[in-house]
Amino acid sequence: MTEALEILFTASFWVAAIRIASPLIFATMGELICERAGVLNLGIEGIMVVGAFAGWLTVYLGGDLWFGVLVAALAGAAFGLLHATLTVPLGLSQHVVGIGITLLATSLTYFTYRVVLPEVTSPPKIEPFLPVPIPLLSDIPVVGPALFNQTPLTYLAYVTVAVVAYVLARTPLGLAVRAAGENPSAVEAQGISVTAIRMGAVMAGSALMAIGGAFLTMSAFNSFFFEMVNGRGWICIALVVFGSWRPGKALLGAVLFAAFDAYQIRLQQLSGGVLPYQVFLMLPYVLSIAALVLVARRATYPKALMIPYQKGER
Amino acid sequence: MDRPRVPMTAPVLRLSGITKRFGPLTANDAISFELAQGEVLALLGENGAGKTTLMNILFGHYVADEGTVEAFGKQLPPGDPRAALTAGIGMVHQHFTLAENLSVLDNIALGTQPLLSPRFDREKARRRIAEITSEFGLAVNPSALVSALAVGERQRVEIVKALYRDAKVLILDEPTAVLTPAESRALFETLRKLTAGGLSVIFISHKLHEVMAGSDRVIVLHGGKVAGERRTADTDVHELAKLMVGREVLPPAVEPVPRGAVLMQLDGVSTAGPGVRLDGVSLRLHGGEIVGIAGVSGNGQATLAALVAGMAAPSSGSLSINGRPEAGWSPRAALAAGIGRIPEDRHSTGTIGDMTIAENVALEAYRSPRFSKSGFLNGRAMRGFAEQVIGDYEVKCPGPDARIRLLSGGNMQKLILGRALDGDPAIILANQPTRGLDVGAVAYVQERLLAARARGAAVLLISEDLDEVLALADRIAVMYRGRLSEPFSRGEKTTAEIGAMMAGAGSDGAAHAA
Numbered sequence: 026m027t028e029a030l031e032i033l034f035t036a037s038f039w040v041a042a043i044r045i046a047s048p049l050i051f052a053t054m055g056e057l058i059c060e061r062a063g064v065l066n067l068g069i070e071g072i073m074v075v076g077a078f079a080g081w082l083t084v085y086l087g088g089d090l091w092f093g094v095l096v097a098a099l100a101g102a103a104f105g106l107l108h109a110t111l112t113v114p115l116g117l118s119q120h121v122v123g124i125g126i127t128l129l130a131t132s133l134t135y136f137t138y139r140v141v142l143p144e145v146t147s148p149p150k151i152e153p154f155l156p157v158p159i160p161l162l163s164d165i166p167v168v169g170p171a172l173f174n175q176t177p178l179t180y181l182a183y184v185t186v187a188v189v190a191y192v193l194a195r196t197p198l199g200l201a202v203r204a205a206g207e208n209p210s211a212v213e214a215q216g217i218s219v220t221a222i223r224m225g226a227v228m229a230g231s232a233l234m235a236i237g238g239a240f241l242t243m244s245a246f247n248s249f250f251f252e253m254v255n256g257r258g259w260i261c262i263a264l265v266v267f268g269s270w271r272p273g274k275a276l277l278g279a280v281l282f283a284a285f286d287a288y289q290i291r292l293q294q295l296s297g298g299v300l301p302y303q304v305f306l307m308l309p310y311v312l313s314i315a316a317l318v319l320v321a322r323r324a325t326y327p328k329a330l331m332i333p334y335q336k337g338e339r
Numbered sequence: 340m341d342r343p344r345v346p347m348t349a350p351v352l353r354l355s356g357i358t359k360r361f362g363p364l365t366a367n368d369a370i371s372f373e374l375a376q377g378e379v380l381a382l383l384g385e386n387g388a389g390k391t392t393l394m395n396i397l398f399g400h401y402v403a404d405e406g407t408v409e410a411f412g413k414q415l416p417p418g419d420p421r422a423a424l425t426a427g428i429g430m431v432h433q434h435f436t437l438a439e440n441l442s443v444l445d446n447i448a449l450g451t452q453p454l455l456s457p458r459f460d461r462e463k464a465r466r467r468i469a470e471i472t473s474e475f476g477l478a479v480n481p482s483a484l485v486s487a488l489a490v491g492e493r494q495r496v497e498i499v500k501a502l503y504r505d506a507k508v509l510i511l512d513e514p515t516a517v518l519t520p521a522e523s524r525a526l527f528e529t530l531r532k533l534t535a536g537g538l539s540v541i542f543i544s545h546k547l548h549e550v551m552a553g554s555d556r557v558i559v560l561h562g563g564k565v566a567g568e569r570r571t572a573d574t575d576v577h578e579l580a581k582l583m584v585g586r587e588v589l590p591p592a593v594e595p596v597p598r599g600a601v602l603m604q605l606d607g608v609s610t611a612g613p614g615v616r617l618d619g620v621s622l623r624l625h626g627g628e629i630v631g632i633a634g635v636s637g638n639g640q641a642t643l644a645a646l647v648a649g650m651a652a653p654s655s656g657s658l659s660i661n662g663r664p665e666a667g668w669s670p671r672a673a674l675a676a677g678i679g680r681i682p683e684d685r686h687s688t689g690t691i692g693d694m695t696i697a698e699n700v701a702l703e704a705y706r707s708p709r710f711s712k713s714g715f716l717n718g719r720a721m722r723g724f725a726e727q728v729i730g731d732y733e734v735k736c737p738g739p740d741a742r743i744r745l746l747s748g749g750n751m752q753k754l755i756l757g758r759a760l761d762g763d764p765a766i767i768l769a770n771q772p773t774r775g776l777d778v779g780a781v782a783y784v785q786e787r788l789l790a791a792r793a794r795g796a797a798v799l800l801i802s803e804d805l806d807e808v809l810a811l812a813d814r815i816a817v818m819y820r821g822r823l824s825e826p827f828s829r830g831e832k833t834t835a836e837i838g839a840m841m842a843g844a845g846s847d848g849a850a851h852a853a
Contacts, residue, residue, distance in 0.1 A: 195458060195459050196456065196457060196458060196459050197450075197451075197452040197453060197454050197455075197456055197459045198454050198455060199459070200441075200445055200448070200449055200459055201449065201450065201454060203438070203441060203445075204438045204441060204445070204446075204449050207438030207439060207440050207441060208436060208437060208438040208439070210436045211436040211437055211438050211446065211449060212449065212450070213420075213436075214430075214432075214436040215424075215449055215450030215451075216420060216421040216424055216450060217449075217450050217454065325440055327440070328438070328439060328440060
């Protein structure tokens, strides 16, 4: 039992937790932006697959790592544009469109993979981002390596949270985004286009989701394989709710979930095969549902979430 | 008759010959008028008189077929929603355009700073709001969330929002629809302060009393045309009503009817939610009487209606029909007990828009042998009943197979009335039965309710229109925060006393709040 607790005080556990959290942080911020503007983006899972593939492929074909991140973001934004076109000006069901985008993006990725690499059996590797310790800060015991001996993409995730939080809370644009998710007619009444705000938010959010996907192939692993996103997108949708649509709380949720995940991997090793490993795999999800029930029951969701806005209607 | 002279100062707003056609319908027919600086102009008209179309043209949502709009001597480009805003014309909509989960400050300042500027200057906004509120005596708390505000306060936020954008002309659409009488008086005082400060106000209304109370000049619209223009001081309610409707309007004649036995009785009924909870409501409905429930919207009337209709059950207390307590109260039990139900919202709960008239009128009885047999609907019987209702209630429609969505509000309400009153129910729930109807349809619905009373039915009339309650009800009770006052006879209390009760005076709820 003490061994199980000791894990929590090892630096390697927290390093893993932050690494697992990083893609979730990007994608959760992306989903959060979409939902604050009033659009539920269920394309997240597929857009993460696209991002993972696009980033990896760019580097595999000889591109620079950061150029790969940019390509992933643009690919995500392109699918965001498709999602937004269908859900915002055309006002189609956000559920149906989102699931459609996920299926389309995933299949298109696998298809492209086969076209580009028709005869490869094991996926080729790339040289991924490597950890860059930040001087002094990374020397702090446990916390130091966990937070400050990570890859540059993780640092970008921290910055993303700060930027998203600042823009939403402290800029006129953020106010317009939040108002578009609460009462779009209030936005339209001020001569601001709800369509432009919502489409922009969905595209920006989708770009972040794709960077989250790219983290998997370019920072966590060094290759692309099928099923690698593995439901992370759906987790991010729950994390947005867990965080009550606030960037800071959503960040906390992402780290918490990742810690559960890192913990169960270590527990599996400790248990020595007494319990089937699937039980441990299940653990983070069970705990997330419990946390969601406890935390999110009183969450105030954006009032206009999932409601298409048509000009002139009430 | 002399036309009242327009004040000598240059008009701040001039509409000239505005005409707008929708297919064969002419919504606005050569409407011209001017708004002078510092006056309160009332635009009076029934639903469908063209008020909304006119405002949509003014704000660039529609383009007029003919005519021009001038603000401060400059013509507004047609079809540009920003033009009116930048010219200094602010609108306070009937349905507020506020985001509830945002603060008052955020709502007011939304869209006033460049969208891409790196910082939203809250302090600047706070200072400006403070200036406005002190100048016009409009108290708002910038930090409060809109969701925490009462309706009257929300309206104040909307007004401050317009003033924040340097509005010189303020247009209010049905501003008192959601206010208590006291809040309405406060609003009119505010409007006086604004005009004293050099602003000009147009308020749109179909309520004669508030037009008389709050305006300097009245323009009456009827059928898309200007039917008359009067100085408020030179006219009265009767003349305005006649102009608005186009003919003499008589109040419904209420004949005395002997009061019968208690048909429905509520004893200390409380409900568990959702919605506003009822708190120890007691009420007796006798045959041959109309009991009116007055109150400001959102004080539990919807829950009371749901209870009577069987859609909510008491969590404590009892509900009895003909002296027998009802257990297992449900919509079907209510129908079986012979309650005719006229729901508050014709569109969402009264009808199914994409189903036919025949299907809609048979909705409450489709399980009876009259309309179905061994699980199969009898289309002929349903259509026959629909035709009967269409004939009896003078419904204007293409026929029983038309989709009910296509009907006007008045005709839809007549069909609902036909369905609810079929088989002469002993108890009738009439929840906002005339809301949104024009004067002709209102009179028709009221006559039918009075006829039901005359034959010995008990009618529970829930209405936010105090005038309607006072005109029809034998006894009146006021609902406030889920509690119902002791009923009193018509004429026992003055309008002012009832208004005070609607605002919570004398109720326990007010004592808690104070």
